[in-house]
Amino acid sequence: MNTTTLISETKPVKKLHIPNWLNNCLTGDQNDPHNSLICRAFNFAYSLHEGQYRKSGEPYIAHPVAVAELLRDLGGDSEMIAAGFLHDVVEDTEITCEEIETLFGANVRQLVEAVTKLSKYNFSSKKERQAENFRRMFVAMAQDIRVIVVKLADRLHNMRTLEFLPPEKQRLIAEETKEIFAPLANRLGIWHFKWELEDLSFKYLNPIAYNNIKNLVSERRKDREGRIENVIAIVNHRLNSLGINPIEVKGRPKHLYGIYHKMELQHKEFDQIYDMAGVRIIVNTNDECYRALAVVHDAFRPIPRRFKDYIGLPKPNLYQSLHTTVVNSNGRPLEIQIRTLEMHNIAEYGIAAHWKYKEAGNSNNTHLSSDEEKFTWLRQLLDWQKDLKDAQEYVDNLKENLFDDDVYAFTPKGEVIPLTRGATVVDFAYRIHSEVGNRMKGARINSKWCPLDQSIQNGDIVEIITSNNSHPSLDWLNYAVTPSAKNRIRQWYKRSHRDENIARGRELLEKELGKNGLESLLKSDTMQKVAQKCNFVKVDDLLASLGYGEITCMQVISRLREENKQQQPEVKTQPLGETPLATTVTKTYKEINGNKYPICGIEGLMYHIAGCCRPLPGENIIGVVTNIRGISIHHLDCPNLSTIPGERLIPVSWNSGDSKSRNSTYPVDIVIEALDRVGILRDILGRLTDQNINVSNAGVKTDFGKPALISLTIDVQNATQFRYVINQIKNMSDILNIRRVSEVSSINK
Structure with a gap:
C-alpha cells in the first residue's frame, strides 16, 4: 500500500491511501480497455464522493476502493471492479442510472442499479423495504450473477467497519448478515466470505461468547498446531511412499462461529469440541483423492458414520471434497478434507471459479452459463418468489432456501433432490414442481407406501404418485416443514377460490373509498400502476390478494394516495367528489372544530x-x-x-x-383461536404491524391436539379501526375464531 496523489479533472488534488494494484492502473497504459474502465470509474466515484465521510471519519471513497479490491481478489473483471467503485453513487449522489450507462456501459449500469438500495421509494414498513430490496436483487442476479458478488463484497466491508455505528444498528445489520448474506455466500460457494461474515455477525450479536471463544482458541493454539504438524508429517510420508505427490497438505483452523455453532448444536462445552482444526489434502486427480482417503484410513482409525463423499454427490453450490473424521495418535478426533486443486478453487471462490464472461469476445455473456445452471436453487427461488407478495413471508422463504440442504433424496430416475433436514414427502413433491405437489395422491419411499407426513432420510428413493383429480388438503399445512411447500399449498387455495376473493377485495375497497366511481377507478391506469407497485400484474390479481388477506386495504390505499399525489399534486385543495380518493384525502385533512374533550x-x-x-x-x-x-x-x-x-x-x-x-389510543383485549403451527404468532403480529397497531401484551397457550389460544392487548383509535383490524386477522388462513375478552361482542369466523 502507498500514498499516491490522485488527479481529477473537476476536483482539487487530494491524497488518498490506495492499494498498489489501483495505483498501477492509474499510472499504467490508459489505452488498455481494462485499465481505462477501472480508472474512469475510480476518478468518477472519487469526484462524486469528495467531501463525504464515513462514520469512522475516513473519506467515503475508502469504502468503494475496499469493495473494488475484494472483487479484484476474487478475480472479477473490469466491469465488476468498476461497479465496486460506483455502487453507491446513485444512492448517495444526484447521478442517475442512465448517466452510469452513458459513461460506463449497460453492464456496469445493471450491476450498479441492482445493488442500489431502494431508499428513494416509499414503503409501509421496514420489512417491506427489506423484502423488495432482496426481490429486486435476486431478479437482477438471474440476469447477471455478478450482482450478488458485488453486493457480498459491499456487505463484507461494511461488516468490517461496523464498530462505528450505534449498537442497535450494529445488531440489525449483523442479524441480516447472519440470516441472509452469510448463507448466500455459502450457496455461491465463496467460503472465505461466508466464514468472515459469520464471525463478524457473531461478534456483534453475542460479543461475550465471541470473546470467550476467541480467547480460548488463542490460549490453546500452540498445542493444537503441534498435533496438526504431527498428522501432516505422517500423511506426507505415507502419500510419498505410494508415489502420490500432494500439491499441499496443511492445517485448517475452524472459524469462531463454527466452533460456537457446534457447541450449541451438540450441547457441548469448549473442552468437548476436539475438531477445532483439521487437515486439508490437495492432490492432482479424482483418483488420487480416493487413494489418499485409503492412506488416511490406514494411518488413523476412522470414526463410523463420519465420512461424506461430496465428489460423487456434490453440494448444490458445486462444492466437491471428501470429508472423513479420524482419531489421531493423541486419541482426539480430527477432520480431514481431500480434494483436487480445481475443487479447492471452487470451494474458496465458488461461483467466481465458473464465470464465463471472458469467453471469445462475448462481453454480454453474463447470464448463468452451463456450469452455473447447476445452481437450481436460484431458479427455484425466482420461481417461488413470483407468488410471494407478503414481505414477512418472502423474507422467511428466502432464509429457508438459502441455508444448507442436509438431506439428499432421489427420484426413481436417479435425480438428486436436496432437502432441509426433517422435510416430508409433501416437501419433496413441491420441491420437484408445484404441479407435482398439487396433484399428489400418495407416495412411496424405497418402493413402500408411506404417509404424507413421513420424514425423508439421506439416500431415500421417493416416488410421488399423482392424479389429475387430486388436490392439496389443508391438513398438508401440518405435514409440510418448509415455508415454500406451505406457501404453494396456500397459493392453490387462493387460486381455486379466486372469484370469491376478487369479489371480497372489491367489497373491502368499496367500504373504504365509497361505491361512486369505484368501477371506473378499478379500470383506470392509476389502479393498474398501484397493482404493479404491489407486485401484481393485473388489478384482479390485486383484488384477489386483498380479498384473501395477503395484503391489506391500508397498503392499497397508501399506494393509491402516492400515485394520486404524483398525478395531482394539489389534491388537498380540489373539490370533494372528483374521485373516491380525492374525497378520502380531503376528509382526512379537513380541520374539524370541536371542544378539547373526547x-x-x-x-x-x-x-x-x-x-x-x-x-x-x-x-x-x-x-x-x-x-x-x-x-x-x-x-x-x-x-x-x-x-x-x-x-x-x-x-x-x-x-x-x-x-x-383521534390521536389517542385505547387498549382492547382479544383472544384468537388458531391452528397450532410454528410462526402463527409472528404472522399475526406482522399483520398488526402493517396496520401500525401497537401490541402492549401478548400470551400463547397451547394444548396437544387443540387450537392455540393467543391473548393480545392491542391499542386502537376507535371501533371502526378495531373492526377493520379484526377482519384483517380473520382473513388469515389459520385463524379459527376471534373474540373480545370483555364479552361485549364476539367475532366468529
Missing part, C-alpha cells in the same frame, strides 16, 4: 375508561359516577351496569369532532 357530557370532570368493558370511540357509552375516580365510562351493554343504581348513571357520548381523541 367525551361529551362530562366537560371539566375527572373521568376514566372502565377496565371491565373498555369501550372504544364509536361505540355506545354511558357514564357512572364513582366515589373516588370521578366518572367511569362504560360500554352501554356492559353486564356490570345491571348492579348500578339509576341515579349514578350519566348520559355521555364520544366527541367525534375532537382532534385530540
Whole structure:
C-alpha cells in the first residue's frame, strides 16, 4: 500500500491511501480497455464522493476502493471492479442510472442499479423495504450473477467497519448478515466470505461468547498446531511412499462461529469440541483423492458414520471434497478434507471459479452459463418468489432456501433432490414442481407406501404418485416443514377460490373509498400502476390478494394516495367528489372544530375508561359516577351496569369532532383461536404491524391436539379501526375464531 496523489479533472488534488494494484492502473497504459474502465470509474466515484465521510471519519471513497479490491481478489473483471467503485453513487449522489450507462456501459449500469438500495421509494414498513430490496436483487442476479458478488463484497466491508455505528444498528445489520448474506455466500460457494461474515455477525450479536471463544482458541493454539504438524508429517510420508505427490497438505483452523455453532448444536462445552482444526489434502486427480482417503484410513482409525463423499454427490453450490473424521495418535478426533486443486478453487471462490464472461469476445455473456445452471436453487427461488407478495413471508422463504440442504433424496430416475433436514414427502413433491405437489395422491419411499407426513432420510428413493383429480388438503399445512411447500399449498387455495376473493377485495375497497366511481377507478391506469407497485400484474390479481388477506386495504390505499399525489399534486385543495380518493384525502385533512374533550357530557370532570368493558370511540357509552375516580365510562351493554343504581348513571357520548381523541389510543383485549403451527404468532403480529397497531401484551397457550389460544392487548383509535383490524386477522388462513375478552361482542369466523 502507498500514498499516491490522485488527479481529477473537476476536483482539487487530494491524497488518498490506495492499494498498489489501483495505483498501477492509474499510472499504467490508459489505452488498455481494462485499465481505462477501472480508472474512469475510480476518478468518477472519487469526484462524486469528495467531501463525504464515513462514520469512522475516513473519506467515503475508502469504502468503494475496499469493495473494488475484494472483487479484484476474487478475480472479477473490469466491469465488476468498476461497479465496486460506483455502487453507491446513485444512492448517495444526484447521478442517475442512465448517466452510469452513458459513461460506463449497460453492464456496469445493471450491476450498479441492482445493488442500489431502494431508499428513494416509499414503503409501509421496514420489512417491506427489506423484502423488495432482496426481490429486486435476486431478479437482477438471474440476469447477471455478478450482482450478488458485488453486493457480498459491499456487505463484507461494511461488516468490517461496523464498530462505528450505534449498537442497535450494529445488531440489525449483523442479524441480516447472519440470516441472509452469510448463507448466500455459502450457496455461491465463496467460503472465505461466508466464514468472515459469520464471525463478524457473531461478534456483534453475542460479543461475550465471541470473546470467550476467541480467547480460548488463542490460549490453546500452540498445542493444537503441534498435533496438526504431527498428522501432516505422517500423511506426507505415507502419500510419498505410494508415489502420490500432494500439491499441499496443511492445517485448517475452524472459524469462531463454527466452533460456537457446534457447541450449541451438540450441547457441548469448549473442552468437548476436539475438531477445532483439521487437515486439508490437495492432490492432482479424482483418483488420487480416493487413494489418499485409503492412506488416511490406514494411518488413523476412522470414526463410523463420519465420512461424506461430496465428489460423487456434490453440494448444490458445486462444492466437491471428501470429508472423513479420524482419531489421531493423541486419541482426539480430527477432520480431514481431500480434494483436487480445481475443487479447492471452487470451494474458496465458488461461483467466481465458473464465470464465463471472458469467453471469445462475448462481453454480454453474463447470464448463468452451463456450469452455473447447476445452481437450481436460484431458479427455484425466482420461481417461488413470483407468488410471494407478503414481505414477512418472502423474507422467511428466502432464509429457508438459502441455508444448507442436509438431506439428499432421489427420484426413481436417479435425480438428486436436496432437502432441509426433517422435510416430508409433501416437501419433496413441491420441491420437484408445484404441479407435482398439487396433484399428489400418495407416495412411496424405497418402493413402500408411506404417509404424507413421513420424514425423508439421506439416500431415500421417493416416488410421488399423482392424479389429475387430486388436490392439496389443508391438513398438508401440518405435514409440510418448509415455508415454500406451505406457501404453494396456500397459493392453490387462493387460486381455486379466486372469484370469491376478487369479489371480497372489491367489497373491502368499496367500504373504504365509497361505491361512486369505484368501477371506473378499478379500470383506470392509476389502479393498474398501484397493482404493479404491489407486485401484481393485473388489478384482479390485486383484488384477489386483498380479498384473501395477503395484503391489506391500508397498503392499497397508501399506494393509491402516492400515485394520486404524483398525478395531482394539489389534491388537498380540489373539490370533494372528483374521485373516491380525492374525497378520502380531503376528509382526512379537513380541520374539524370541536371542544378539547373526547367525551361529551362530562366537560371539566375527572373521568376514566372502565377496565371491565373498555369501550372504544364509536361505540355506545354511558357514564357512572364513582366515589373516588370521578366518572367511569362504560360500554352501554356492559353486564356490570345491571348492579348500578339509576341515579349514578350519566348520559355521555364520544366527541367525534375532537382532534385530540383521534390521536389517542385505547387498549382492547382479544383472544384468537388458531391452528397450532410454528410462526402463527409472528404472522399475526406482522399483520398488526402493517396496520401500525401497537401490541402492549401478548400470551400463547397451547394444548396437544387443540387450537392455540393467543391473548393480545392491542391499542386502537376507535371501533371502526378495531373492526377493520379484526377482519384483517380473520382473513388469515389459520385463524379459527376471534373474540373480545370483555364479552361485549364476539367475532366468529
